[in-house]
Amino acid sequence: MDPSRERALLSSVDIFADLDERAVEDVLRAAHRRKVAKGETAFRQDEEAGAFYVLTSGRLKVTQVTAEGQQVVVRFIGPGEMFGCVAVFGGRCYPGTATAVEECRMIGFTKGTMQHLMERHARLAINTMSTIGGRLQDTQARLRELSTERVERRIAHALIRLAEQAGRPVASGIVFDFAISRQDVAEMSGTTLHTVSRTLSAWEEQGIVEGGRQKITIREPDALLAIAEDQPRPAR
Amino acid sequence: MDPSRERALLSSVDIFADLDERAVEDVLRAAHRRKVAKGETAFRQDEEAGAFYVLTSGRLKVTQVTAEGQQVVVRFIGPGEMFGCVAVFGGRCYPGTATAVEECRMIGFTKGTMQHLMERHARLAINTMSTIGGRLQDTQARLRELSTERVERRIAHALIRLAEQAGRPVASGIVFDFAISRQDVAEMSGTTLHTVSRTLSAWEEQGIVEGGRQKITIREPDALLAIAEDQPRPAR
DNA sequence: CGTGTTATTGATAGATCTCAAAGATGGTGG
DNA sequence: CCACCATCTTTGAGATCTATCAATAACACG
Numbered sequence: 001m002d003p004s005r006e007r008a009l010l011s012s013v014d015i016f017a018d019l020d021e022r023a024v025e026d027v028l029r030a031a032h033r034r035k036v037a038k039g040e041t042a043f044r045q046d047e048e049a050g051a052f053y054v055l056t057s058g059r060l061k062v063t064q065v066t067a068e069g070q071q072v073v074v075r076f077i078g079p080g081e082m083f084g085c086v087a088v089f090g091g092r093c094y095p096g097t098a099t100a101v102e103e104c105r106m107i108g109f110t111k112g113t114m115q116h117l118m119e120r121h122a123r124l125a126i127n128t129m130s131t132i133g134g135r136l137q138d139t140q141a142r143l144r145e146l147s148t149e150r151v152e153r154r155i156a157h158a159l160i161r162l163a164e165q166a167g168r169p170v171a172s173g174i175v176f177d178f179a180i181s182r183q184d185v186a187e188m189s190g191t192t193l194h195t196v197s198r199t200l201s202a203w204e205e206q207g208i209v210e211g212g213r214q215k216i217t218i219r220e221p222d223a224l225l226a227i228a229e230d231q232p233r234p235a236r
Numbered sequence: 237m238d239p240s241r242e243r244a245l246l247s248s249v250d251i252f253a254d255l256d257e258r259a260v261e262d263v264l265r266a267a268h269r270r271k272v273a274k275g276e277t278a279f280r281q282d283e284e285a286g287a288f289y290v291l292t293s294g295r296l297k298v299t300q301v302t303a304e305g306q307q308v309v310v311r312f313i314g315p316g317e318m319f320g321c322v323a324v325f326g327g328r329c330y331p332g333t334a335t336a337v338e339e340c341r342m343i344g345f346t347k348g349t350m351q352h353l354m355e356r357h358a359r360l361a362i363n364t365m366s367t368i369g370g371r372l373q374d375t376q377a378r379l380r381e382l383s384t385e386r387v388e389r390r391i392a393h394a395l396i397r398l399a400e401q402a403g404r405p406v407a408s409g410i411v412f413d414f415a416i417s418r419q420d421v422a423e424m425s426g427t428t429l430h431t432v433s434r435t436l437s438a439w440e441e442q443g444i445v446e447g448g449r450q451k452i453t454i455r456e457p458d459a460l461l462a463i464a465e466d467q468p469r470p471a472r
Numbered sequence: 473c474g475t476g477t478t479a480t481t482g483a484t485a486g487a488t489c490t491c492a493a494a495g496a497t498g499g500t501g502g
Numbered sequence: 503c504c505a506c507c508a509t510c511t512t513t514g515a516g517a518t519c520t521a522t523c524a525a526t527a528a529c530a531c532g
Contacts, residue, residue, distance in 0.1 A: 064376065067465065070384045074376060089362070090369030095376065118362055125361035126325070126354055132368050133326030139375045140300065140310060140331065146382045147426025148306045151488070182511065190383025192489060197512055213497050213510060230304070387520070418479065428521060433480055449478065449529055 003028075006056070006107075013054055013080050015127040023121040030117060031107040036060070042084070042098040042106065049087030049094050051108040055079050058104030059166065059178045063187070064096045073187040075135075076101070076178075078166050085132060088114055101178045146190050154189040155199050156228035159209075162188070163218055172210070172217060179214040239264075242292070242343075249290055249316050251363040259357040266353060267343040272296070278320070278334040278342065285323030285330050287344040291315050294340030295402065295414045299423070300332045309423040311371075312337070312414075314402050321368060324350060337414045382426050390425040391435050392464035395445075398424070399454055408446070408453060415450040 007024060010016050016027065034053070036042050042053060045064060055077050062074040062083060074096050077083045087094045088111050109117070118125040138161075145157050167174040182193040182200070189196070200216070203209045208224055210217040218224060243260060246252045252263065270289070272278050278289060281300060291313050298310040298319060310332050313319045323330045324347050345353070354361040374397075381393050403410040418429040418436070425432070436452070439445045444460055446453040454460055 064380055066380060066384050068384070072380045072383055074379075086369045086372050089366045090373055095373050115362065119358045122355045122358045122361055125358055125365060126351065129361060129365045129368060130325045132365060132372060133322045136322050136368060136372045136375060137326055137331050139372060139379060143310075143375060143379050143382065144300055144302060144308045146379065147308055147423075148302050148304070181509095187383075193511080194490085194513085195488065197510095201512070211511085417477095429479080430481085430522080431520065433478095437480070447479085 009056055009080065010054070010107075013082070015054075015082060015124065015131050017127060019121060019123055023117075023124065026117060026120065027109075027124075030113040031109055034106050034108055036100045036104045036106070038100050038102050040100055042100065042104070043094050045095065045097045046093050049084065049092060049111065051110045052082060052084040052088040052114060053098075053106040053108045054082045056105045056107060058106075059101045060098050060104050061101055061184070062096045062098050071187050072190075073184055075138075076162065076166055082128075082131065085128065089128075089132075151189070151191050151195055152199055153228055153230060154191065155185060155196060156224050158185055158189040159216065159218060160221075160224060160228055163221065167218070173219040174221060175217050176215070180216060181214050185216075245292055245316065246290070246343075249318070251290075251318060251360065251367055253363060255357060255359055259353075259360065262353060262356065263345075263360075266349045267345055270342050270344055272336045272340045272342070274336050274338050276336055278336065278340070279330050281331065281333045282329050285320065285328060285347065287346045288318060288320040288324040288350060289334075289342040289344045290318045292341045292343060295337045296334050296340050297337055297420070298332045298334050307423050308426075309420055311374075312398065312402055318364075318367065321364065325364075325368075387425070387427050387431055388435055389464055389466060390427065391421060391432060392460050394421055394425040395452065395454060396457075396460060396464055399457065403454070409455040410457060411453050412451070416452060417450050421452075 007028065010024065010027065011019070016024065019027070032051075034042070036058075042060065043049075043051075057079050059076060059078055060083070061076050064072050064074055066072070077098070083098055084094060118128070142157075145154055149157070162176065162180075163174050166176055166178070168177055182196045185200075186193045186196045200209060200211050203224075204211055206223070208218075208220045208227075210219055243264065246260065246263065247255070252260065255263070268287075270278070272294075278296065279285075279287075293315050295312060295314055296319070297312050300308050300310055302308070313334070319334055320330060354364070378393075378397075381390055385393070398412065398416075399410050402412055402414070404413055418432045421436075422429045422432045436445060436447050439460075440447055442459070444454075444456045444463075446455055
């Protein structure tokens with residue numbers, strides 16, 4: 001990626017917003033670039049946290065596995081989003097695994113570099129904090145959903161969240177540009193792929209979504225929202 | 237509270253660690269003090285986020301209510317911990333309600349003050365970020381538990397987490413110094429007070445815990461841990 | 473000693489997981 | 503270009519957990 005485009009992208013990333021000229025130079029000089037092929041990982045759970053990244057292209061998913069081997073999808077990351085951030089400031093190790101869903105490019109910063117940059121540019125620290133704060137709120141919302149809602153609503157919420165974050169509107173509704181399986185949805189909503197499949201089938205009959213292999217099209221976002229919010233909705 | 241004791245407390249709070257003399261002075265000058273009686277709230281959900289706080293004495297719990305009126309306990313806060321932090325940097329409004337479980341004293345900082353202080357003292361921003369990062373990890377762990385574990389294990393985890401954070405070891409085990417109802421435990425583990433009651437009764441029969449009105453004593457932390465980790469444990 | 477809150481316990485219904493099997497789908501190598 | 507294979511998806515039946523409903527009991531407080 002050429003330097004000017006990279007600079008443009010960087011300033012569109014929320015943590016680098018409002019940085020002065022000098023700070024951007026500092027940041028870019030300190031960064032290193034990586035490319036991760038589809039299916040490969042940028043880092044793995046429990047690995048020593050060396051760096052944190054900003055995704056420049058592609059898409060990856062962050063997952064955690066339990067001691068029993070069950071997997072949970074923490075979040076999907078798209079271009080301009082950062083990942084690996086918690087580990088670099090909080091703990092020693094990455095709490096999850098980042099797997100490329102498609103070919104990914106990213107710029108990385110080592111722990112020390114980041115620490116140093118932040119001490120020099122307080123703005124950067126404040127921005128980062130704000131992003132992490134947003135994620136915390138997001139995670140707490142999911143926690144609330146998981147403890148109070150039934151499966152159908154949780155699945156609806158999971159799809160809506162995904163759509164907001166990574167959905168692309170087309171004529172027939174909202175689609176996702178990357179492969180997403182029933183299993184993924186299940187791991188996002190705390191259920192099994194069987195239940196997801198059943199639920200999607202039911203929704204498909206009502207014309208709310210359209211399924212496919214590793215593909216979901218949301219045909220009626222409003223209907224989905226109604227389910228998520230548990231509002232009464234018109235029978236058909 | 238006299239100034240020197242306050243200063244000592246402040247520097248024991250992790251976000252104020254490693255601050256230089258001048259920074260501590262700055263922070264203390266900018267702070268305001270509040271006292272909140274038992275049962276009262278420091279702030280309420282959806283209220284405009286004006287300030288963030290560090291608890292100096294007492295204990296409070298942060299809760300969220302869903303649109304349907306169901307409550308979820310986000311966390312308990314003890315002396316030296318900060319709360320209301322996410323709202324002040326992330327969103328406009330407090331995402332939860334902070335209720336005093338017993339009489340509480342706290343020092344507060346307005347949004348603007350905090351922003352200003354952080355720009356002056358990068359260390360403060362980095363420390364805060366690290367704490368928020370820790371909470372994010374914690375919340376993600378709860379999310380993982382909630383989506384993969386059965387109720388009994390979740391309750392065990394909730395008690396263990398509470399014990400680590402606020403438990404006091406005594407001869408008979410670990411106790412909590414503040415009132416904690418079955419309902420609270422239910423809202424921490426995503427279940428109902430009925431199920432919590434049944435589970436605790438079962439554990440009491442096995443000698444693992446000892447119940448009481450708004451009171452729980454953990455008699456055998458190891459046994460509880462075994463349940464939480466789903467390890468085989470000796471029958472009795 | 474009443475009164476309201478909190479906790480216990482039983483019975484029942486329903487949601488969801490688990491187990492099982494078969495049906496799609498798309499990629500790959502011959 | 504086609505057959506085959508691995509993976510993903512669908513669907514059914516049964517088991518199980520847990521919420522819900524309901525009633526009683528224990529406790530603290532004024």
